Amino acid sequence: MIRLLLILFYILIPFKSFALIEVDITRGNLNPLPIAVSPLSIDENSKKNFEKILKKKNIGEEISIIVENNLKTSGLFNPLNKDAFLQAPDIANLKPRFEDWNLIKAQALITGKVSFVEEKLRVEFRLWDVLAGKEMIALAFTTVPNNWRRVGHIITDKVYQRLTGEKGYFDTRIIYVAEEGPKTKRIKKLAIMDQDGANNKFLTLGNELVLTPRFNPSSQMVTYLSYFRNLPRVYLLDIETGMQEVVGDFPGMTFAPRFSPDGKKIIMSFAKDGNSDIYTMDLENRIVEKITNHPSIDTSPSYSPDGKFICFNSDRSGYQQIYVMKSNGSNVKRISFGKGLYGTPVWSPRGDLIAFTKLHKGKFYIGVMRTDGSGERLLTENFYQEAPSWSPNGRVLIFYRETKTDEKGEGFSAKLWSIDLTGYNERMVDTPTDASDPSWSSLLSN
Amino acid sequence: MLLIIITALSLPFLAKKPIDLPPIVSIELIQITDQTNIPFAPKAKKIIEKVKEKEKKLVSEQAPPKKVKKIKPDAIPLPDDKVDKIKEIEDDKQNPEKIDTEVKQVSEFEKDELFDPNNIAALIDKSKEESAETTNKNDKITQDQQKSVENVGLSLSEEDALKAQIFACWSIPLGLPYNENLLVRIKLKLKPDGTVMKSEILDHARMNKPGQGFYKVLAESALRAVKLCQPLRVPTTGYERWKELQLNFDAREMLEG
Numbered sequence: 001m002i003r004l005l006l007i008l009f010y011i012l013i014p015f016k017s018f019a020l021i022e023v024d025i026t027r028g029n030l031n032p033l034p035i036a037v038s039p040l041s042i043d044e045n046s047k048k049n050f051e052k053i054l055k056k057k058n059i060g061e062e063i064s065i066i067v068e069n070n071l072k073t074s075g076l077f078n079p080l081n082k083d084a085f086l087q088a089p090d091i092a093n094l095k096p097r098f099e100d101w102n103l104i105k106a107q108a109l110i111t112g113k114v115s116f117v118e119e120k121l122r123v124e125f126r127l128w129d130v131l132a133g134k135e136m137i138a139l140a141f142t143t144v145p146n147n148w149r150r151v152g153h154i155i156t157d158k159v160y161q162r163l164t165g166e167k168g169y170f171d172t173r174i175i176y177v178a179e180e181g182p183k184t185k186r187i188k189k190l191a192i193m194d195q196d197g198a199n200n201k202f203l204t205l206g207n208e209l210v211l212t213p214r215f216n217p218s219s220q221m222v223t224y225l226s227y228f229r230n231l232p233r234v235y236l237l238d239i240e241t242g243m244q245e246v247v248g249d250f251p252g253m254t255f256a257p258r259f260s261p262d263g264k265k266i267i268m269s270f271a272k273d274g275n276s277d278i279y280t281m282d283l284e285n286r287i288v289e290k291i292t293n294h295p296s297i298d299t300s301p302s303y304s305p306d307g308k309f310i311c312f313n314s315d316r317s318g319y320q321q322i323y324v325m326k327s328n329g330s331n332v333k334r335i336s337f338g339k340g341l342y343g344t345p346v347w348s349p350r351g352d353l354i355a356f357t358k359l360h361k362g363k364f365y366i367g368v369m370r371t372d373g374s375g376e377r378l379l380t381e382n383f384y385q386e387a388p389s390w391s392p393n394g395r396v397l398i399f400y401r402e403t404k405t406d407e408k409g410e411g412f413s414a415k416l417w418s419i420d421l422t423g424y425n426e427r428m429v430d431t432p433t434d435a436s437d438p439s440w441s442s443l444l445s446n
Numbered sequence: 447m448l449l450i451i452i453t454a455l456s457l458p459f460l461a462k463k464p465i466d467l468p469p470i471v472s473i474e475l476i477q478i479t480d481q482t483n484i485p486f487a488p489k490a491k492k493i494i495e496k497v498k499e500k501e502k503k504l505v506s507e508q509a510p511p512k513k514v515k516k517i518k519p520d521a522i523p524l525p526d527d528k529v530d531k532i533k534e535i536e537d538d539k540q541n542p543e544k545i546d547t548e549v550k551q552v553s554e555f556e557k558d559e560l561f562d563p564n565n566i567a568a569l570i571d572k573s574k575e576e577s578a579e580t581t582n583k584n585d586k587i588t589q590d591q592q593k594s595v596e597n598v599g600l601s602l603s604e605e606d607a608l609k610a611q612i613f614a615c616w617s618i619p620l621g622l623p624y625n626e627n628l629l630v631r632i633k634l635k636l637k638p639d640g641t642v643m644k645s646e647i648l649d650h651a652r653m654n655k656p657g658q659g660f661y662k663v664l665a666e667s668a669l670r671a672v673k674l675c676q677p678l679r680v681p682t683t684g685y686e687r688w689k690e691l692q693l694n695f696d697a698r699e700m701l702e703g
Binding site: 021024026027029131163165393 | 617659699
């Protein structure tokens, strides 16, 4: 008996054991993730129906192109060439052969199916982890066929969130000032488009000068400034209904109205008795409250996402710099101390950074700094660029850039550009006319 | 004698392994709130039509549609067709109730995510792993059983080779928050040729904690790196030494810059 137990003991206790070796992996690559976007499969009957309604031969392919373009422009994904795909879309959607997708170095795979159900568009999609061989998300959407582009954007948002850990910014719109004509006699209209430049629409005729449109961070409401009989007027515009409302006429030199995070107030600067200060207006009772009271020029206010603080720029130190204060105007603190002039501060929707425009030695920079002014990073430099606006997830900035006119006074242009927070992936956003003063909406669907 | 039997039977490797259930992902149905027509200036019609034409061209340049049987469209309705507009307004107005249901559904989906069956196994595992770790640390100094422990890790060059290989395979998700603990510990069981027999996330329970969604994304990226890299560049000798290996993936250094 004792012998038996001893044998058991020796079998169970290893003769020699080793301490577990630990290896620290502190670096990785920031290369775009290789992803395969398989065209969404579609049955013949649905294909015919959608072709009648949408004039698109294969709506499944069209939606997958939208997803692919979105992923590519984000700079974080590398959609693989469809010619290399070995598996047909309809079979891939049911059960992907992971070995085939692994072979083309795809780390993630998007498959799906489009069908015509009761006059509506039904899209089902799945995201697969190719290396782990498992499904990561499966979702189905039903909507009116005309919303097919939005379906592509929503799919991208879901994929982006699942793979990067933060919300997407694809099912969004951008409002901006469309500009036409010579520099001295510009016609400026309010315009709106999807974040990828599609569905561009003009919202005003161009009879009056429009400036600084800004989205409400929580709804599809816009506030902007327009000159009526040479007087600045602040307007509210509901993008969903098209309803427009005058908030009020203000004295000369009114600037940059912007919503508070809850959308209940508008914050702006205007000059009263020759001195420019920051004011808020309650949209319910229209009561105007003075926030700063200083003989210097205080402009460009922007709330923190929790509504507790305001950043703005002021020349109270002698030069234009960025300041932060509590939302009641107390505890004013200068945060920018670098060389040059700082302007147009905008608080990130994530709350961690403030984007700004900087002018130094005749060049304009778009940059970001922490909310205490530390960690200043200049993302891009150019002849003239300003007015950064954050994507709703705080990952991308959109701004406008002007080009120099030549000796004849020609060659001037203004275009929208976007750049990633890391300073990479700078790209021009295509607009039918010249464009300035962009503002990014929140996600249309959460 | 009784003590020996109890000790032998309570050894961790005799404990029943948790059942590794495959994650179940259910399809969530989402009703997209329909988009209303945005009014635009009548003079702008021409420009919009131009843009649409341009967009069509762009689409065809990016990826030519598959060849399908040509079907003649019945009629091409104008984009500003009044009838269409009315229909759209009736059909597409955003309905606050609809939004409510949408939000509800999404949150239900998130709940589904929280009830990952892996979590159950992980929760059972967690206490075991933690106690195992502390004993491991103490082992180095006190326990008699570990007299024969060889604290020989990988040599610098061996470690560098392995690190360099995994650095190249690990695509760090960029959307992670900067101020959080971004350490993922993965325990591997390896074959002599460096292929992975088993990979286990040591803080598995954290993956499904509310507000830690980013950790799941990070852990998955680390697992992908391991799978992508295998067979791992392990030393050609001393299999007993490295047949079990712990990789500590830490994204902080990369993301803080």
